[in-house]
Amino acid sequence: MSVNVEFVPDGRHGVVAEGTYLWDAAKRLGLRLPAECEGRGECDTCAVIVREGATLLSGLTGAERTRLSPERLAAGERLACQTKIERAGDLVLEPVPATERQETAEEVKQDLRAEFREMPLTQKLATLVELEAIAATQTFKAIADVPASFFEKGLDYVVNFGRARARRERQARRPAEHVGGVKKKTEADKSSS
Numbered sequence: 001m002s003v004n005v006e007f008v009p010d011g012r013h014g015v016v017a018e019g020t021y022l023w024d025a026a027k028r029l030g031l032r033l034p035a036e037c038e039g040r041g042e043c044d045t046c047a048v049i050v051r052e053g054a055t056l057l058s059g060l061t062g063a064e065r066t067r068l069s070p071e072r073l074a075a076g077e078r079l080a081c082q083t084k085i086e087r088a089g090d091l092v093l094e095p096v097p098a099t100e101r102q103e104t105a106e107e108v109k110q111d112l113r114a115e116f117r118e119m120p121l122t123q124k125l126a127t128l129v130e131l132e133a134i135a136a137t138q139t140f141k142a143i144a145d146v147p148a149s150f151f152e153k154g155l156d157y158v159v160n161f162g163r164a165r166a167r168r169e170r171q172a173r174r175p176a177e178h179v180g181g182v183k184k185k186t187e188a189d190k191s192s193s
C-alpha cells in the first residue's frame with residue numbers, strides 16, 4: 001500500500017511506500033531535510049510538523065520525547081529520522097523553520113560568515129589574528145596528545161577503526177523501538193532520567 005505525502009508550503013508531493021521514514025520520504029521527493037546528527041535522534045534539525053495524517057505514523061520514540069518539548073509535541077512535531085510511516089493514507093508535513101529549531105553547523109557557519117562580512121576592517125584583522133593563534137595552539141596540543149603507539153600501528157588501525165565506526169553508526173541510526181533492541185542511552189537520555 002502506498003502513502004500520499006505532501007510537503008507544505010512548497011507543495012512538493014508524491015507517493016512513498018509504507019515503512020518509509022519521513023526523512024527518506026522527503027529525500028525521495030527531492031527535499032533534503034537537515035540531519036545534523038545523521039539520523040541518530042540526537043538533535044532536532046530534521047523536525048517536521050505533521051499537519052495531516054498523524055495516525056499513519058509510528059509512535060513517539062524515546063529520542064523524540066527527549067528532543068522535543070511537550071509544547072512542540074503537542075503542536076504535532078516529529079523527528080523525521082525517527083518516524084516511520086506505518087499505514088497508507090494522506091500525509092501533510094511542514095519542515096520546522098530554522099529559526100525554531102537548533103541550528104546546523106552549516107547554518108552557524110553562514111551566520112558567522114555574515115557577521116564577519118559586516119565587521120569593520122580593523123575588527124576583521126584582529127579576529128583573524130586571534131583565530132590564527134587559537135588554531136596554532138590547538139594543532140600543537142592535538143599533536144602532543146596523540147600517543148606514539150598510534151603511529152606505530154599504522155594504516156591498518158585507522159582503516160579498521162573507520163569500518164567499525166561506520167558499522168556502529170549505521171546501527172545507531174535506527175530507533176531502538178523499531179528494531180526491538182535496547183538502544184544505548186544518549187547523554188540527553190541520561191540527564192533526563
Ligand code: FES
Pocket residue numbers: 034035036037038039040041042043044045046047079080081082
Ligand atoms: S537528524 Fe538528528 S534527530 Fe533526526
